[in-house]
Each structure stands twice: as C-alpha cells, then as structure tokens.
Amino acid sequence: MIRRATLIVMLALIAALGATPALAADLDSLRASGVIAERYDGFVEIRQSGSAEAREIVEEVNAKRREIYHKRAESQDVPVDQVGRVYAKQILEKLPEGVWFRTPDGEYVQK
Amino acid sequence: MSRIVPVRIAAAALVPLFVAACTPTVQMRAPEEPITINLNVKLDAEVRVKLEEKAEQDIAQNPDLF
Numbered sequence: 001m002i003r004r005a006t007l008i009v010m011l012a013l014i015a016a017l018g019a020t021p022a023l024a025a026d027l028d029s030l031r032a033s034g035v036i037a038e039r040y041d042g043f044v045e046i047r048q049s050g051s052a053e054a055r056e057i058v059e060e061v062n063a064k065r066r067e068i069y070h071k072r073a074e075s076q077d078v079p080v081d082q083v084g085r086v087y088a089k090q091i092l093e094k095l096p097e098g099v100w101f102r103t104p105d106g107e108y109v110q111k
Numbered sequence: 112m113s114r115i116v117p118v119r120i121a122a123a124a125l126v127p128l129f130v131a132a133c134t135p136t137v138q139m140r141a142p143e144e145p146i147t148i149n150l151n152v153k154l155d156a157e158v159r160v161k162l163e164e165k166a167e168q169d170i171a172q173n174p175d176l177f
Contacts, residue, residue, distance in 0.1 A: 023175045023176075027175070027176075040148065040150050061176055064173075064176050065176055065177075068169055068173075068176075072162060072165050072169075076158050076161060076162060078154060078158055078162075082152060082153065082154050083162060085150040085151065085152045086150075086152055086154070086159060086162045086163055086166055087162075087166045087169070087170070087177075088150055089150055089152070089163075089166075090163065090166040090167060090170055091170065091177055092148070094170060094177070101148070103148050104148070104149070104150065104151060109148070
C-alpha cells in the first residue's frame with residue numbers, strides 16, 4: 001500500500017514538473033549534491049543511494065548520451081568506448097567544482 | 112642570539128608534528144590542483160581532435176544531457 005501511494009505521489013510530481021524540461025536542473029543539482037557522479041567512460045552513475053527519480057535520470061541521460069556516442073563512433077569508425085572517454089574529458093573540464101568523478105581504477109575524486 | 116636560534120629551530124621542527132597529530136586520518140579534501148586523470152584514450156591524434164570538437168559541440172547543444 002505504501003509503495004503504491006509513493007508511486008502515485010512520484011508520478012504526480014513528475015507530471016507536475018514535466019519530466020524532460022526538469023532534466024538539466026535535476027542532473028546539475030544531483031551532481032552538485034553528490035548523488036550522481038560523472039564517470040571516466042562518459043556516462044553518469046549513482047554514487048550515493050539515490051531516489052528512484054535519480055536512477056531514472058541516470059538511465060535517461062545515459063541512454064541519450066549512448067545514442068550520441070554511437071553516432072560519433074560510427075562516423076569516425078572508432079570504438080564507442082573510446083568516444084565516451086573523449087567526451088568524459090570534456091565533460092570533466094566543464095563541470096563545476098565539487099562534482100564527483102569516477103576514475104578508470106574505480107576511485108571517486110571530487111573536482 | 113646564538114643560544115636562542117637552536118631553540119627556535121627545534122621549536123619550528125616540532126610544529127609539523129603537532130599539526131600532523133591534529134590532522135584527522137580520514138580526509139575528504141578536494142585536490143588543490145586541477146584533476147588530471149589518465150582516461151586511456153587510444154585514438155589517432157587526428158580522430159581524437161575531431162571527436163573533441165564534436166564533444167564540444169554536443170555538450171554545448173545538449174545542456175540537459177551533459
């Protein structure tokens with residue numbers, strides 16, 4: 001019962017806020033608060049146990065980024081994971097301070 | 112003068128020890144220098160430059176994704 005109530009509240013919130021336009025603000029704030037971390041491979045991940053909404057954002061952002069990486073990988077004829085790493089570097093450069101980044105050896109560093 | 116100086120040197124030498132003793136073992140401190148992480152990109156320089164340009168554009172055009 002509680003689960004269903006939570007779900008309804010969440011759905012109402014999502015509907016009220018409009019899921020997509022809120023994406024940028026959510027990603028930024030969730031990165032700033034440390035819930036979401038950027039990764040060495042150009043994707044994001046949950047760093048601290050996040051809400052269902054945070055997980056949804058991670059999935060959505062990653063799916064859309066993956067599309068872009070695939071497109072670039074095909075046009076340059078290079079492995080898609082390499083494309084992700086190039087993007088990761090640029091993303092890291094543009095991130096505000098305080099955001100967490102996961103390195104290839106699995107460590108988190110804070111910018 | 113000649114007696115005071117060694118005392119001062121000894122005192123100065125002790126300062127780092129006191130500081131070290133007060134420093135917590137677990138530190139969550141942001142690095143002072145910009146992070147440089149080896150991302151192991153194994154690409155042709157030319158392709159890499161092209162991709163970096165594309166990345167720049169994609170990131171600028173999709174502020175909601177990056």
